[in-house]
Amino acid sequence: MHIPDGYLSPQTCAVLGAAMVPVWGTAARKVKATLKARQAPLLAIGAAFSFTIMMYNIPIPDGTTAHATGGALLAILLGPWAAAIGISIALAIQALFFGDGGILAFGANAFNMAFILPFASYYIYRLLSGRTGLRSGWRAVAAAIAGFVGLNLAALAAAVEFGLQPLLFHTASGVPLYSPYPLALAVPAMALAHVLIAGPAEGIVTGLVIRYLQRVNSGLLRVYPATGAVVAAQATGDGASLKKLAWGLVILVLLSPLGLLAAGTAWGEWSPEDLQQILGFVPPGLARLATTWTHALFPDYTVPGLEGSFWAQALGYIITAMVGLGIIFLIFLAFNRLLARPGKTGADYHGK
Amino acid sequence: MGGKILYDLQDVSYAYEEGRPVLDGISLTIDIGEKVVLLGANGSGKSTLQRILDGLIFPQQGTVRFAGKELTEENLEDEDFFLAFRRRVGFVFQNSEAQLFNPSVREELAFGPLQLGLSAAEVNARVDSLLELFELEDLADRPPHKLSGGERKKVALGAVLASNPEVLILDEPTAGLDPRSQRWLVEMLVKLNQAGKTIITATHDLAIVPVIADRVFVLGEDHRLAGEGSPLEVLADRELLLRVNLIDEAFHEHHHQGYFHLHAH
Amino acid sequence: MANKSLPAWLLAEEYSPVRPGGRKRRPGFAEKTLRDLAHLGQEVLFSEELAGRRGWLQDLDPRCKLLSLLWLMVVAGLARHPLTLIVIYLGVILLAVQSRVPAGPFLKRVWLFVPLFTGIMVLPSLFNWVHQGDPLVVLFRLPAPLRLGPWQVPALLAITRQGLAGAGMLILRVGVAVSLGLLVTLTTRWAVLLRALRVLRVPRIFVLTLTLTYRYIFLLLKLTEEMFVARQSRLVGRMDRRMNYRFLAGSMGNLLARAYFLSEEVYQAMLARGFKGEVRTKEDWRLTLPDYRRAAGIILAGIILLGGDHYLGW
Numbered sequence: 001m002h003i004p005d006g007y008l009s010p011q012t013c014a015v016l017g018a019a020m021v022p023v024w025g026t027a028a029r030k031v032k033a034t035l036k037a038r039q040a041p042l043l044a045i046g047a048a049f050s051f052t053i054m055m056y057n058i059p060i061p062d063g064t065t066a067h068a069t070g071g072a073l074l075a076i077l078l079g080p081w082a083a084a085i086g087i088s089i090a091l092a093i094q095a096l097f098f099g100d101g102g103i104l105a106f107g108a109n110a111f112n113m114a115f116i117l118p119f120a121s122y123y124i125y126r127l128l129s130g131r132t133g134l135r136s137g138w139r140a141v142a143a144a145i146a147g148f149v150g151l152n153l154a155a156l157a158a159a160v161e162f163g164l165q166p167l168l169f170h171t172a173s174g175v176p177l178y179s180p181y182p183l184a185l186a187v188p189a190m191a192l193a194h195v196l197i198a199g200p201a202e203g204i205v206t207g208l209v210i211r212y213l214q215r216v217n218s219g220l221l222r223v224y225p226a227t228g229a230v231v232a233a234q235a236t237g238d239g240a241s242l243k244k245l246a247w248g249l250v251i252l253v254l255l256s257p258l259g260l261l262a263a264g265t266a267w268g269e270w271s272p273e274d275l276q277q278i279l280g281f282v283p284p285g286l287a288r289l290a291t292t293w294t295h296a297l298f299p300d301y302t303v304p305g306l307e308g309s310f311w312a313q314a315l316g317y318i319i320t321a322m323v324g325l326g327i328i329f330l331i332f333l334a335f336n337r338l339l340a341r342p343g344k345t346g347a348d349y350h351g352k
Numbered sequence: 353m354g355g356k357i358l359y360d361l362q363d364v365s366y367a368y369e370e371g372r373p374v375l376d377g378i379s380l381t382i383d384i385g386e387k388v389v390l391l392g393a394n395g396s397g398k399s400t401l402q403r404i405l406d407g408l409i410f411p412q413q414g415t416v417r418f419a420g421k422e423l424t425e426e427n428l429e430d431e432d433f434f435l436a437f438r439r440r441v442g443f444v445f446q447n448s449e450a451q452l453f454n455p456s457v458r459e460e461l462a463f464g465p466l467q468l469g470l471s472a473a474e475v476n477a478r479v480d481s482l483l484e485l486f487e488l489e490d491l492a493d494r495p496p497h498k499l500s501g502g503e504r505k506k507v508a509l510g511a512v513l514a515s516n517p518e519v520l521i522l523d524e525p526t527a528g529l530d531p532r533s534q535r536w537l538v539e540m541l542v543k544l545n546q547a548g549k550t551i552i553t554a555t556h557d558l559a560i561v562p563v564i565a566d567r568v569f570v571l572g573e574d575h576r577l578a579g580e581g582s583p584l585e586v587l588a589d590r591e592l593l594l595r596v597n598l599i600d601e602a603f604h605e606h607h608h609q610g611y612f613h614l615h616a617h
Numbered sequence: 618m619a620n621k622s623l624p625a626w627l628l629a630e631e632y633s634p635v636r637p638g639g640r641k642r643r644p645g646f647a648e649k650t651l652r653d654l655a656h657l658g659q660e661v662l663f664s665e666e667l668a669g670r671r672g673w674l675q676d677l678d679p680r681c682k683l684l685s686l687l688w689l690m691v692v693a694g695l696a697r698h699p700l701t702l703i704v705i706y707l708g709v710i711l712l713a714v715q716s717r718v719p720a721g722p723f724l725k726r727v728w729l730f731v732p733l734f735t736g737i738m739v740l741p742s743l744f745n746w747v748h749q750g751d752p753l754v755v756l757f758r759l760p761a762p763l764r765l766g767p768w769q770v771p772a773l774l775a776i777t778r779q780g781l782a783g784a785g786m787l788i789l790r791v792g793v794a795v796s797l798g799l800l801v802t803l804t805t806r807w808a809v810l811l812r813a814l815r816v817l818r819v820p821r822i823f824v825l826t827l828t829l830t831y832r833y834i835f836l837l838l839k840l841t842e843e844m845f846v847a848r849q850s851r852l853v854g855r856m857d858r859r860m861n862y863r864f865l866a867g868s869m870g871n872l873l874a875r876a877y878f879l880s881e882e883v884y885q886a887m888l889a890r891g892f893k894g895e896v897r898t899k900e901d902w903r904l905t906l907p908d909y910r911r912a913a914g915i916i917l918a919g920i921i922l923l924g925g926d927h928y929l930g931w
């Protein structure tokens with residue numbers, strides 16, 4: 001899932017990179033509040049761990065092997081914010097020093113694997129494990145499911161990024177400039193690969209290690225959420241950080257038309273008819289899904305009276321982005337609510 | 353001996369897990385310019401005691417005073433206190449792997465002085481002179497993970513010396529080194545002590561004790577202070593060494609000869 | 618203790634002779650992991666060695682180099698005409714030659730890898746069944762559009778002009794991007810590159826963490842390798858899946874526990890040397906005139922290329 005350079009337009013990479021800025025900022029602040037000076041070594045070693053785990057070949061049920069990211073595991077153990085930084089750093093090192101994943105595409109890769117993956121996995125794990133004991137067998141299963149689902153959601157994000165490329169960026173004669181597959185093809189193709197191969201690898205790694213730690217080293221399962229004092233500190237910080245995150249998202253939404261500027265005329269020429277053509281030869285079931293998706297997001301954006309003008313399109317882009325981000329935000333809010341119910345967990349753990 | 357007191361520990365106890373003390377009621381004093389050895393079997397609590405002396409962890413019971421000031425977590429939160437203390441005390445960890453966290457030997461040596469806020473020129477001068485003193489010039493740009501154990505230990509010591517501390521705490525400095533590196537290290541420690549540094553070494557290597565100690569504190573397996581005295585007194589006290597499990601019955605016959613003469617100059 | 622006698626089983630000698638005759642062993646996940654680890658080690662050695670040589674890019678200030686090559690990547694990313702990409706690639710080759718990067722490995726790494734992976738990935742998009750376009754090469758024509766249950770397939774199967782052009786663009790673009798990335802990696806010592814990141818306004822704490830990470834990756838990789846080698850050397854029977862998973866869980870859990878413990882130690886080691894969450898680093902690089910000239914040259918070339926690309930249209 002490490003997207004190399006060239007598959008995504010620089011505009012897409014810039015937008016996703018900008019999306020990561022508030023995430024990184026909030027993560028740095030949160031982690032600093034909880035870990036203080038301890039943060040650098042802990043995060044560094046988390047990142048090094050994630051990097052090393054990506055080197056492991058995991059045997060998967062079909063008899064071959066696959067790589068896992070270790071991101072879900074890191075999120076469950078150190079919390080999603082610390083994991084976001086740790087994985088980002090592992091990805092940066094892979095891109096910069098080992099040519100694994102693009103340098104410009106770093107923002108996109110970070111968005112998928114260092115944002116979607118750890119947050120989705122963490123909240124799924126918390127939701128599934130509920131009030132079960134730290135050593136309950138169900139927790140390992142919950143971790144495996146969280147790893148599997150989290151990775152597939154990250155893959156879905158990547159698929160959407162791929163799938164938007166031919167719609168947004170092609171020449172006047174229809175030559176795709178970047179990844180050529182529309183959503184209707186990119187999503188099922190990525191889904192297949194990740195449901196069958198990468199997802200199981202991630203699930204296996206997450207579940208196995210959690211089960212191992214339950215037996216051998218349950219102290220590591222108590223690292224996050226941290227002590228009562230820290231939880232309190234987090235609680236007071238929460239309002240501010242949510243505000244910051246919200247501001248970041250607003251800026252992001254306002255920035256999104258930048259993608260348009262460079263997309264130039266290609267964007268303007270694009271019409272629902274083109275869409276029909278592109279989507280013409282896929283299973284109708286999927287096509288319906290795809291068209292509802294694309295219709296909901298794209299063709300209806302023009303504001304009456306402003307059709308065709310650049311500003312109309314920019315506005316459309318902003319509205320689209322707002323809807324998309326709004327959905328993500330609501331999902332996380334819902335999770336937060338659901339998780340807040342069981343009360344302040346973990347406050348009684350952790351000695352000196 | 354009889355100089356000004358640097359460290360004053362009263363009834364210090366520490367436990368990583370409640371109910372299982374790793375140090376139990378330790379009281380001792382260390383003078384300025386003294387060289388002392390903490391002697392004890394594996395797991396007796398030497399490293400823990402050194403971490404307390406370096407203000408990295410804090411005892412649950414008892415008090416630790418450094419130069420008359422109490423070492424507590426609160427006091428170390430104070431910026432000036434923190435910097436002054438860190439400046440005066442250097443700690444060479446047993447695990448150089450953990451200690452060497454910079455990407456090259458040169459940067460490793462520069463880390464301490466840079467935290468002290470020295471100018472770039474001063475830092476460079478210090479680093480160069482250390483490279484020369486330790487004969488590390490050829491390794492200056494190597495990453496620490498490509499060094500041998502002996503080289504790593506040298507760099508770790510150099511990195512700590514770079515901020516010119518007044519007190520040096522060393523945790524099993526000779527463990528895993530070949531005889532030549534051991535000798536180099538021991539001689540360097542003696543030289544530093546003669547230059548006025550206080551040297552606090554934890555070890556279970558009886559052979560080096562007479563050279564690097566004016567005074568020896570023996571930690572028992574019950575995590576209490578089992579004995580104290582000059583190296584000759586302690587090493588001659590077979591009864592004591594047997595009790596703290598540093599030697600067994602067979603030890604005397606087999607090793608006596610070699611040990612006491614190894615480092616006599 | 619020493620006078621206890623050894624148990625009987627330890628004295629028995631029942632070994633089968635050492636001779637071939639079994640099934641061929643397929644490389645399993647452990648062999649693959651070990652191979653990958655070895656490969657990674659070689660990569661690091663190769664690039665450290667190259668970065669140590671003198672050359673056009675090696676002599677360029679790392680900040681200038683990072684920014685100017687990054688700019689070239691953006692230009693390559695924005696290019697809409699294949700000619701632009703080809704010109705950039707020629708420039709990349711020139712830079713590589715000037716920096717004494719050996720041509721063989723440099724070309725091979727890119728042009729063996731990219732067509733293989735990217736090529737296979739774009740292959741289906743050549744055909745009109747997947748991506749609509751003007752037919753260029755007609756492969757065959759059915760009497761009528763085909764309906765296979767829910768699937769509808771048009772009568773004509775052809776390679777399209779758009780498909781071919783798009784595939785060519787993608788392969789070229791990925792090739793150029795990968796080459797540029799490789800140039801950065803191969804001509805900069807990583808310790809220097811990390812410090813150059815400061816210019817990109819990457820916050821100190823990230824750079825410090827990145828530095829520490831790079832340092833500890835090697836330790837964790839070594840631990841991993843030791844665990845895998847130890848497993849291989851103690852492999853006295855065939856392993857079933859359960860045992861493999863148990864080993865994986867054990868080695869990863871062990872790695873994690875040691876890593877966590879290590880992070881505590883590193884933290885204390887840093888604290889012991891006066892670290893308070895804020896690092897001071899040595900930044901005594903000065904930009905020289907040649908640095909400015911070279912960086913300006915690359916940036917200007919990029920601007921001209923972008924202009925040309927715009928002019929070529931398409």
Ligand SMILES: Nc1ncnc2c1ncn2[C@@H]1O[C@H](COP(=O)(O)OP(=O)(O)O)[C@@H](O)[C@H]1O
Binds near residue numbers: 374394395398
């Ligand atoms: N971080 C830790 N957490 C829990 N127990 C520890 C930790 N470090 C040391 N111990 C335990 O404390 C005891 C004393 O350890 P240590 O001070 O390292 O002894 P020594 O240095 O004399 O070998 C040992 O039993 C060890 O297992």
Ligand SMILES: [Mg+2]
Binds near residue numbers: 398524
């Ligand atoms: Mg010890």
